[in-house]
Every structure is written in C-alpha cells, then in structure tokens.
Amino acid sequence: MFESLMNEIKRCRFCQENFGFEPTPILWGKENSKIVQISQAPSKNVHDTKKPFNDQSGKTLIHKWYQISEEEFYNTDNFYIGALAHCYPGKDKNGGDRKPPKCCYNKWVEKEMQILDNQIYIIIGALSAKIFFPNEKFVDLVLKNNYLHGKLAIVLPHPSPLNRRFLKAHSDFENNRLPEIRAKIKEIINTD
Numbered sequence: 001m002f003e004s005l006m007n008e009i010k011r012c013r014f015c016q017e018n019f020g021f022e023p024t025p026i027l028w029g030k031e032n033s034k035i036v037q038i039s040q041a042p043s044k045n046v047h048d049t050k051k052p053f054n055d056q057s058g059k060t061l062i063h064k065w066y067q068i069s070e071e072e073f074y075n076t077d078n079f080y081i082g083a084l085a086h087c088y089p090g091k092d093k094n095g096g097d098r099k100p101p102k103c104c105y106n107k108w109v110e111k112e113m114q115i116l117d118n119q120i121y122i123i124i125g126a127l128s129a130k131i132f133f134p135n136e137k138f139v140d141l142v143l144k145n146n147y148l149h150g151k152l153a154i155v156l157p158h159p160s161p162l163n164r165r166f167l168k169a170h171s172d173f174e175n176n177r178l179p180e181i182r183a184k185i186k187e188i189i190n191t192d
C-alpha cells in the first residue's frame with residue numbers, strides 16, 4: 001500500500017497547468033521512518049536537484065538546529081521528509097515562492113499520514129502548523145510539546161533566511177526550546 005501510494009504521487013502532474021511547468025514530486029522516506037517531518041513546499045533548488053532541503057534552509061535545519069550529520073538526516077530509517085505540497089510551485093508576482101497548493105494536502109498528504117508508522121512528527125512553518133493545529137497560536141506551538149494522532153509533534157518556524165524576524169523576536173526558541181528538540185531527535189535516531 002505504501003509503495004503504490006508513493007508511485008501514484010511520483011506520477012502526479014495535477015498542478016501542471018496551474019504551475020505553468022512540469023511538476024516534480026519530491027518524496028523521501030519509508031513507511032516506518034522514525035520521524036515524519038512535514039514542511040511547506042520544495043524550493044527551486046530542491047526541484048532542480050530532487051533532494052529535499054538541499055538549500056540554505058536545509059543547512060540551517062540540519063547543521064544549526066538539529067546538529068546532526070547529513071547522513072543522519074537523509075537516512076530514511078530516521079526521517080520521512082514530507083511537505084504540504086510535494087512539488088515546487090513556482091514564483092508569485094513578487095518573486096517569492098508561491099504558497100503550497102492546498103490540493104496536494106487533500107489529495108496525498110492526508111493519505112500518507114494515515115499509512116506512516118512513525119514515532120514523532122516535526123511540523124515546519126506557520127502554514128503547516130495552521131493545517132494541523134488550526135486553533136492555536138503559532139508561537140505557542142513552537143515553544144511547547146504538541147500531540148498529533150497521539151504522538152509528539154514538534155513545531156518549528158521555517159528555517160528560511162527570510163524568517164529572521166521571527167527568530168529575533170522569539171529568542172526563547174533558539175536559546176531554550178531548540179536544545180530540548182535536539183535531545184529528542186538524538187534520542188530517537190540513536191534508538192533501534
């Protein structure tokens with residue numbers, strides 16, 4: 001069931017007309033990856049290289065925030081790297097990336113979440129947090145433990161360089177919350 005869903009997503013071109021170019025669904029992980037990470041949508045560099053978080057956001061996330069090696073991050077025993085939309089959606093009229101198309105969440109992500117047999121979730125970015133925790137304030141979610149389907153769900157701000165203002169305004173995140181998150185990730189990836 002997992003493999004057939006992955007193959008269906010790989011073949012999906014549902015947004016082609018809307019994007020104006022051929023979508024490239026990015027998939028990374030396996031059914032029982034320990035940590036399911038859900039972010040917003042792939043960047044242009046990820047679209048070009050077909051490797052999730054292969055960009056400046058990934059450098060911050062892996063090396064500065066998680067403080068793990070790329071081998072650990074890209075090891076599918078450890079991480080299932082998903083997103084609200086599997087494809088880079090193109091640029092908006094201001095030159096920023098378009099928002100992830102909602103249809104991808106409705107079409108695929110809900111199904112993936114039902115199949116995956118993970119230990120914890122990491123939800124990245126305010127748009128993703130709004131989907132899973134619509135009634136809570138983003139900053140509150142970032143600073144505490146949350147639960148999704150009975151499992152720990154860590155919420156992170158987006159590690160994009162464009163998000164510096166949030167990080168500056170909420171220094172508790174880097175000073176106090178990140179060390180707890182790092183310890184949890186290390187514990188999980190170092191346990192069989």
Ligand code: SF4
Nearest residue numbers: 012014015023087104
């Ligand atoms: S973003 Fe999702 S729904 Fe749209 S083409 Fe890619 S896989 Fe399909």
